[in-house]
Amino acid sequence: MYKEINMIKTRKFMPLFLLAFSTTALAEEMSEFGQAVDSLSKSVDGFFSDYTGWFVSLIFKSVPIGEASFPLIVGWLLVAALIFTIYFGFVQFKRVGLAINIIKGKYTDPNSKEEGEVSHFQALTTALSGTVGLGNIAGVGVALAIGGPGATFWMILCGLLGMASKFCECTLGVKYRTILPSGVVSGGPMYYLSQGLSEKGLGGLGKILAIGFALMCILATLGAGNMFQANQAHAMLTYAFDVPSEYGVITGIVLASLVFSVIVGGMPSIASVTERIVPWMAALYVGMALIVIVSNIDQVGPAFASIVEGAFTGAGVVGGFIGALIQGLKRATFSNEAGVGSAAIAHSAVKTKEPVTEGLVSLLEPFIDTVVICTMTALVIIIAGLNVAPFDGNGLTGVTLTAASFTETAGVFKYLLALAVIMFAFSTMISWSYYGLKAWTYLFGEGKSTEFIFKVLFCLFVVLGATIQFGAVIDFSDAALFAMSIFNIIGLYFLMPIVKKELHSFIARIKSGEIKTYDTK
Amino acid sequence: MNENDNETETVTIDLTRTLLRDGPKFLSHKAVVMGDIAFLRPTITAMLFCVIYIVVGIFLMSLATYQLLVLSKYDFAIFLGGFGIAICTFGISLIQPFLSRVSFDRKTGVFNNHKDRDVKLKNIISLQINNKVIQRKHALNYACYELNLLTEHGRRINILNHNDQQQLLQDAELLGSFLGVEVNDCRREIVL
Incomplete structure (x- = not known):
């Protein structure tokens, strides 16, 4: 009897003994694993820095202005946004009402909506939930860490001007999209550059620009749309839970597995789940920012004062106000992607017969993304007061600065932010994988094997991005994203008269009553 | 007495309508016929x-x-x-x-998909091939196809739902001849 009781007890505690033994053994294994991963991280980081340095230097070729080095590419984007703003007669300010009416469905027959049709409002919320991401969280953290509070002012300005660039490229994205008999839509700069310029008798130039854009789009996909996301997701885990940075490879493998199942397998369910969760994550992020701002409402005034003052004095920023301006413009572009051309790929899938309506709806994105949400993040960082001069990026930066600033108000925010960052990173990687795939198939043709090569490459870069150090990733991500704008904007200059014609025609048809208006109340 | 009660109510079934909103971007199942049983075999991938x-x-x-x-x-x-x-x-x-087998059994005379109420094979009057475009919020859209059945009582039930058009056409033909019913190609042009 006694023996039996002992046996039962032994059986009962056996799993616990086994668990204790296995976890101790696991601890030793993990220690060795940590060292191996650390050495791998360093070698990958070194390799990456060596082999992408030339590309980064080429894209960010700078000219000295005062104490600062002004990257020509930043000027290129700024001038383009200014030109589009003037050329379209300040469309982002004058036609906001029209854009809101389109979203409200004033020009859409409520009875003509087909099953499954995406309304402009849905398209906007969709695009916004896709736009709110690490650019708003980590990007603002970087901008303020290097550019000081003044960088926020230039981000806002860039957001306002960028609205015109986005209007132009998204209109063209729909106008020159290609719809296959199966219903699959292929659109974006590759198509409007080649077809649009061909119509103007510049087929050769169009082809060159389209190929150049597609090449840069692939690099940006692997950089900004992939490595940056994975890198910052792990950085967030490191901040929130003290996960050693060398374990980035584990984060990378987990993320890559999930991304692989979606992009290679095309699993509908995980994509649907992500689609449903991401808007809530965006709402959660905005809600947290509002709580911080409202609970420190007395500091909002001084925060705005420091933004305006920092924008023109550049106090504590390397290169003074030019330094603040550079950081503001760079990070705003990284966040709202205006002028880059990526949004045109996404917007080309909308169901509409009027390309300009999608352009008008899309111009609201940089406003909400950069002017509203990035400013909210900046206010949270400034209010927290953790980002102090000199702004040389040696202190807290990126997602860590933003997370630390949120945590100043409530400790629980770091966990919620970790959740949001991982979801944002995942959904952004999925979105960009399709942009990259479209560019890849444009260059190498459609086919199962060529597409599979890209998808596997993409997943490998997820692991790389989570493993290597921040500096190398962000430099490469920036360079690749900005490089897309070189080819895109050249084409936009040639094609902007077509957009203007579309806009004028649409407005004229509304005025003449050809386009009917419907009661939206 | 209401005048309408004497009228025969006419219900039209739109066979071009798809039954499922979503669908995978890969081949999920293949139809296999073994003797008196036709079933759907999930692909390993x-x-x-x-x-x-x-x-x-x-x-x-x-x-x-x-x-x-x-x-x-x-x-x-x-x-x-x-x-x-x-x-x-x-x-x-x-x-x-994927683990529950969808089958058409000629011995028992029943179609069982472990979801809907069983359907007697003699009640199946046709199969339809439908197409749709799956729109993703964070990805580009893609084409997807359905194979649906129609019973004489007007019920429509989904059999296959994936994006391999060629395989779906083959499977529709195979199941159509197994059941001895016509296969209607109800694919339509989808204007985006």
Whole structure:
């Protein structure tokens, strides 16, 4: 009897003994694993820095202005946004009402909506939930860490001007999209550059620009749309839970597995789940920012004062106000992607017969993304007061600065932010994988094997991005994203008269009553 | 007495309408006929993609256990464990439909898909091939196809739903001849 009781007890505690033994053994294994991963991280980081340095230097070729080095590419984007703003007669300010009416469905027959049709409002919320991401969280953290509070002012300005660039490229994205008999839509700069310029008798130039854009789009996909996301997701885990940075490879493998199942397998369910969760994550992020701002409402005034003052004095920023301006413009572009051309790929899938309506709806994105949400993040960082001069990026930066600033108000925010960052990173990687795939198939043709090569490459870069150090990733991500704008904007200059014609025609048809208006109340 | 009561109510079934809103971007099943039974066999790749979630989920739960028992990091353990449980549960829910066999049995005279009420084979009057475009919020859209059946009582039930058009056409023909019913190609041009 006694023996039996002992046996039962032994059986009962056996799993616990086994668990204790296995976890101790696991601890030793993990220690060795940590060292191996650390050495791998360093070698990958070194390799990456060596082999992408030339590309980064080429894209960010700078000219000295005062104490600062002004990257020509930043000027290129700024001038383009200014030109589009003037050329379209300040469309982002004058036609906001029209854009809101389109979203409200004033020009859409409520009875003509087909099953499954995406309304402009849905398209906007969709695009916004896709736009709110690490650019708003980590990007603002970087901008303020290097550019000081003044960088926020230039981000806002860039957001306002960028609205015109986005209007132009998204209109063209729909106008020159290609719809296959199966219903699959292929659109974006590759198509409007080649077809649009061909119509103007510049087929050769169009082809060159389209190929150049597609090449840069692939690099940006692997950089900004992939490595940056994975890198910052792990950085967030490191901040929130003290996960050693060398374990980035584990984060990378987990993320890559999930991304692989979606992009290679095309699993509908995980994509649907992500689609449903991401808007809530965006709402959660905005809600947290509002709580911080409202609970420190007395500091909002001084925060705005420091933004305006920092924008023109550049106090504590390397290169003074030019330094603040550079950081503001760079990070705003990284966040709202205006002028880059990526949004045109996404917007080309909308169901509409009027390309300009999608352009008008899309111009609201940089406003909400950069002017509203990035400013909210900046206010949270400034209010927290953790980002102090000199702004040389040696202190807290990126997602860590933003997370630390949120945590100043409530400790629980770091966990919620970790959740949001991982979801944002995942959904952004999925979105960009399709942009990259479209560019890849444009260059190498459609086919199962060529597409599979890209998808596997993409997943490998997820692991790389989570493993290597921040500096190398962000430099490469920036360079690749900005490089897309070189080819895109050249084409936009040639094609902007077509957009203007579309806009004028649409407005004229509304005025003449050809386009009917419907009661939206 | 109401005048309308004497009128025969006419109901039109739109055979061009798809039954499911979503669909996978891969070949999920193939139709196989063995004697008196026709059934849908899930593809290995489809199963593997579901297994990924289960493996990742279990891995995260193991890491959470390690964090909890060895490092006593309660917050990270909860975070990892939560993710692990969610991903693993998701994987299990994904793989479940693949494990239950959808069959047309001529011996019992019944179609069983383990979801809808069983249908007598003699009541199946036609099969329809439908197409749709799946629109993703965070990805580009893609074409997807359905094979649906229609009963003489007007019920429509989905049989196949994937994006391999060629395989679906072959399977429709195979099942159509097995059941001895016509296959209607109800694909339509979708204007985006």
